[in-house]
Amino acid sequence: MTVKAADNANADATFRRAAWRFMPLLFICYVVAYLDRVNVGFAKLQMLNDLRFSEAVYGFGAGHERHRGALPLVSVARRKSKSTP
Numbered sequence: 413m414t415v416k417a418a419d420n421a422n423a424d425a426t427f428r429r430a431a432w433r434f435m436p437l438l439f440i441c442y443v444v445a446y447l448d449r450v451n452v453g454f455a456k457l458q459m460l461n462d463l464r465f466s467e468a469v470y471g472f473g474a475g476h477e478r479h480r481g482a483l484p485l486v487s488v489a490r491r492k493s494k495s496t497p
Contacts, residue, residue, distance in 0.1 A: 459465050 456470055460467075460470060
């Protein structure tokens with residue numbers, strides 16, 4: 413086995429080890445994101461009636477299929493513009 417082959421084998425083993433350590437974290441993040449989207453969907457049923465939100469207001473704040481989270485993008489743009497000299 414040459415030095416280059418040993419380095420490749422070591423790099424492959426390191427990548428596999430790191431990938432297996434990240435998989436549970438990625439899975440948990442996926443599940444949390446899914447539950448968050450489902451929760452927003454259930455909350456919509458109450459918000460529309462109780463707060464008298466229109467579909468446009470709900471879509472702007474929660475992020476609908478066409479425009480995912482327009483409100484967070486606006487707040488990030490505002491923060492960036494304030495921080496630039």
